[in-house]
Amino acid sequence: MIERIRVIGIGMGDPGHVTGEATRALATVDAFLVADKGDAKSDLVAARDAVCDALIPADHAYRVVEVTDPRRGPDAERDAAAYDRGVRDWHAARVEAYAVVIDGLADGETTVGFLVWGDPAFYDSTIRVVDALVERYAAAGVRVEHDVIAGISAPQLLAARHRIPLNRIGAPIHITTGRRLLDEYDPSLGDVVVMLDGHLACAELAGAYPDLELWWGAYLGTPDEQLVHGRLADVVDEVRRVRAEARERHGWVMDTYLLRPPAGAPERPGPPPFPETEPLTDGVVTVRPLTAADWEVVRDEHNNEESLRWDFAGEPLTDEDARRKTAAARLEWRRGRAARFVMTDAESGQGAGVIGIMRMGPPGTGLVGYGVLPAFRGRGFTTRALRLVSKWALEDAGLARLELGHKVGNEASGRVAAKAGFRAEGRLSGRLPNPDGTRSDEIYYSLTREAPAATGPAEPGEPTEPNGPTDRPAG
Ligand SMILES: C[S@@+](CC[C@H](N)C(=O)[O-])C[C@H]1O[C@@H](n2cnc3c(N)ncnc32)[C@H](O)[C@@H]1O
Structure with a gap:
């Protein structure tokens, strides 16, 4: 029993x-x-x-x-x-x-x-x-x-036999299967251990990432143990051959390997991270990098009636969506993809809205989005925040040109742009989707390093409507 x-x-x-x-x-x-x-x-x-x-x-x-x-x-x-x-x-x-x-x-x-x-x-x-x-x-x-x-386990024995640690100092280890490797491989993963790989998937990475270092082991711990180590492009044919011979002998092959980006290689391809910044303030509005704790501001800015009216999909964010978005902000910042800020009332510290810059298009170009909570509208908050963030982006974050746009009809958003020194550059036909499946024209603005942001007063009369936070190019 x-x-x-x-x-x-x-x-x-x-x-x-x-x-x-x-x-x-x-x-x-x-x-x-x-x-x-x-x-x-x-x-x-x-x-x-x-x-x-x-x-x-x-x-x-x-x-x-x-x-x-x-x-x-x-x-x-x-x-x-x-x-x-x-x-x-x-x-x-x-x-x-x-x-x-x-x-x-x-x-x-x-x-x-x-x-x-x-x-x-x-x-x-x-x-x-x-x-x-x-x-x-x-x-x-x-x-x-x-x-x-x-x-x-096999990865432990692989490391022991090659006399290496699986991770670099303080860095993560990504363990995956051959089935997933090609879909998910990115050098930013750092050290990648591959198991359950019937087809030596790493061979297909050799073209794009020839300098990866490969530590390969088969039949680890058995009398037939095989080890190969070297630059991926140099040793992949040898591994293929050893594997094929072993499969011939045994009828099966059990192997595992570690792929490591070469020392000194940039941690990931793509743009540099946005620089760290202290909160930026003009004494009335403070903007600071968005953190996971700001999820309610993100949710409330998105979900009010005016914001949803100019949204692409018109769908409210769930609490979970807002949490996920704010939790990802730090990583996006470090990866140089987006610098998202929360706008706060400098005096009370209360969250007033969101503003951010997505790096996209030609190098040095950032797309700005913003949205303010209903309780803070008409007080010049967004203009002030846009000035602070634009100055930081052009002077400290290495961007040369900022762009923003809003749907035709969202004139208050355009007033914010103009007051912050952005110049209207044109009308882009049918660029922005609407919730009902139609598309709106977009009024497009820019601000370049050579033409710094305006410094005049941020009068009231700013958007009752957002131009769209940083994950939608415009609203
Ligand atoms: C079903 S998984 C089991 C893994 C096992 N539980 C462990 O801790 O290693 C089988 C995979 O483990 C790896 N593996 C198992 N035995 C191995 C060995 N002797 N040499 C190399 N890799 C081995 C191979 O990647 C194989 O495809």
Whole structure:
């Protein structure tokens, strides 16, 4: 009768990789359930048996029950949704197959063990399957305890064999699959570890990123271990060849690798980050970089009637949307994509609106957007904020030209632009979408370094309407 399920990471197949904790756990298991995947990977089965033979004391009786693994369809041509569905169905079928065996355990067999290749936390479904089993028994009134014992994973062994750390100082590590690599690769990810790569996806990065450093390892921890290290473009053919020979010999290949941008390479391609700034103020209005704490200002500026009237989609922001947007502001700033500010009343510190600059189009050009909360309209706040931000952008942030635009009819927005020193440059036909599917012309303005912002008073009479915050070019 089942009482406990143990998920035990056994490392890469060498009994020497099994931790002391895992060794002790192995000696408590009455029945190991192992997926029988056919004989394609019989080397793995042999490695697993070697671990049990080497580490379980001779006087401890246990049995190994092979459970036929439900078949999974081919992954290659599936889209992501079909892939997820396929994996979920496969897990459900596994749960059923294991439950049949567990229900048939002898009276004295109370502890079931699952042996997991490497560590159960890395691309392995055993923990999810065991959770489902525990839930299934709980629903039937049977309490089953379970625990997870860590093992040495393939990325750890890869790093150890190459004698490297997986991360650079204080930097993140991105772990992904070969299936996803080409879609998501960007040098800004930093160090990228790739697992489950049947097709050596990194070969397709060699053209665009020849200088990436590659540390590759196959059959790690086994007598057939293979290591290759070098500049991606230089070693990719060697890896291809070694891989093909190994596949020929074994019928399968298990490899993992690390891709690292070369030392001294810019952290990411694209524009430089916007410079850090203290709050900017003229004594009446203060603008400071937007933070996650400002999400209510972003939501309220977007969701009032006037703003929605000039919006592209006319859809209110949910709290979650506003939170996500403000949380992303810091990263956008550092990536040089957008410098978003919150406008506040200098005296009370209360949020009054939003203003920002998106870097887009030719280098040195920024697109400005702004919007003020109804309670602060007609007080010259937006003009003041626009002057502060424009001065910063042209003098401190390295931009040479600022642009902004508003939908024809949103005249108050144009008055703000003009008072802040922007010059009207023309009318762009049908540039801006409306919520009803039609499109509006846009009145376009610019301000360049050579023609600095006006310094006169910011009289009342400024927009009752926003020109659109920084994620819409104009409103
Ligand atoms: C289903 S995942 C299991 C990972 C495992 N749980 C771990 O902790 O490493 C299988 C992938 O792990 C990597 N892998 C597993 N064993 C390996 C080995 N001996 N050498 C190199 N890579 C290995 C390969 O990327 C393989 O596609």
